[in-house]
Amino acid sequence: MKLNVDVLRYLSKDDFRVLTAVEMGMRNHEIVPAELIDRIASLKHGGTYKVLKNLLRHKLLHHDSSKYDGFRLTYLGYDFLAIKTMVNRGVFTAVGRQLGVGKESDIFEVQQEDGTVLAMKLHRLGRTSFRAVKSKRDYLRHRSSYNWLYLSRLAALKEFAFMKALEEHGFPVPNAVDCNRHCVIMSLVQGYPLVQVKQLQNPATVFENIIGIVVRFAEHGLIHCDFNEFNIMIDDDEKITVIDFPQMVSVSHRNAQMYFDRDVECIFKFFKKRFNLSFQETTNDIYGSDVDTDETDWPCFSSIPKTAGFLDKELAASGFTRNDQDDIEKFIEGGIEKDANSEDEETDDEDVSELNDTNVKSLNSLRLVEQVEPSLSKQEGEYEDGQKCETGD
Ligand code: ADP
Ligand code: MG
Known part of the structure; x- marks a missing residue:
């Protein structure tokens, strides 16, 4: 540009x-x-x-x-x-x-x-x-x-x-x-997008931090929806900063579970491939209802205690209205689904x-x-x- x-x-x-x-x-x-x-x-x-x-x-x-x-x-x-x-x-x-x-x-x-x-x-x-x-x-x-x-x-x-x-x-x-x-x-975030990082001192700790953030988002009633190695920045001390929020949705969204699992899956896949981390759960059967989360590293969306209303209360105060949210969601959702087929x-x-x-x-x-x-x-x-x-x- x-x-x-x-x-x-x-x-x-x-x-x-x-x-x-x-x-x-x-x-x-x-x-x-x-x-x-x-x-x-x-x-x-x-x-x-x-x-x-x-x-x-x-x-x-x-x-x-x-x-x-x-x-x-x-x-x-x-x-x-x-x-x-x-x-x-x-x-x-x-x-x-x-x-x-x-x-x-x-x-x-x-x-x-x-x-x-x-x-x-x-x-x-x-x-x-x-x-x-x-x-x-x-x-x-x-x-x-x-x-x-x-x-x-x-x-x-x-x-x-x-x-x-x-x-x-x-x-x-x-x-x-x-x-x-x-x-x-x-x-300005000091550091690099995680996608550019080839080695980490403590990949398991970084992974846990990142998964912890997705879970904490959900506890606050939110799902990032584009949570991946491109939107996570990491500095030399392996401190994480999350960026890129226009596509976030509420946990009350009708596809919330799918978006949440997809965010989690991106992180699992990336850490497995890039840093060779092994998990108790493979990413293949994440949508299966028989996943027993007590025995896996996979966070279970339905068992996260969530505070609803984060979007409505706090964001409305900032001038971003429910109607704005609806408008942009309809557009961005098309984009999110399109991205899944990765054909821009x-x-x-x-x-x-x-x-x-x-x-x-x-x-x-x-x-x-x-x-x-x-x-x-x-x-x-x-x-x-x-x-x-x-x-x-
Ligand atoms: P998009 O929504 O178009 O994906 P992002 O917010 O993810 O845009 O930003 C694209 C890239 O720009 C990021 O991958 C990162 O490299 C860089 N970037 C974005 N925000 C910052 C920031 N606050 N500090 C440093 N670099 C940034
Ligand atoms: Mg981005």
Whole structure:
């Protein structure tokens, strides 16, 4: 994903005003008519069309004149809106190298004024399954107009809310710093994804810790649903940090047992294969009802005492509603099931492929704060669900 934030320095107040106008227009339009953009932006001295041309040149917008003269945001345009807001809030001052390319996200280093480095996750729901989003429009309560914006924002909001709540309950997760649009800022995890680790000092202890976390998730009413060697980070002291939460579900989910067993199975399989750990239970008959958990290492979902309501109570307080949960679950479930067949759909969206190559810059070359234009005057709109559409201040 090309994230050339150099351009950000040269964007003017009017550029951001028009970019925000397109974002607002996308609440009701897949392609926002140029006329409407002009009306929403209402630039003092006119000139919306010139600004649109500039934004298009920087690939922050996509132009579509098939039905009428209109525009929509690209991922990059959405990234810039989120980054600009975060920079204006003082969350960070520079964007650095890319840390990871997830299935549905891009992760970058960002740096704070005092030099502290954090991680920025930009959610890209719909990148690997744009068609799936399209086919699921009905689920999304007719929000066809801003499918990926809406889903990516929900994924970020959910991830942020879960990370915060889990941290408060003592789980080893990154510190959730801030969230805007599809962007989550969190502490940088020292260490590597477990998948990159070839040897451990104490594989059995690490394994027990990890299985202990799945069980503790369930005790708190939650299932990770993507609990595997890619989403578990480990440092030199073999300390574990769990990441990646947009797909978490409640233990009251109708497929809870299956998701729980699948999370456990991933860990068993990985430790068996990579570290040669042997278990009292083979992973083959895990779904069999005759598994006697007293005699195996396999944690039994039904005998875990669970605290229901974690999702509803704690997450609702964070602004992540039940409806949000339902919306994103319907989409992500499709993804989870699709992943089980491990066939990622290719994207059919041209600005996605255009953004797929990596363009990594050093932190120093990308200091943003000194060079950005004077901050935008505060402009706020509201999404349908009441979330503020903040552009900065
Ligand atoms: P996805 O949902 O797309 O799988 P992840 O949250 O799993 O995204 O992140 C993808 C990769 O980015 C991880 O495997 C890890 O290497 C890196 N990463 C993610 N979050 C952090 C973090 N807080 N600190 C350091 N690296 C991270
Ligand atoms: Mg991941």
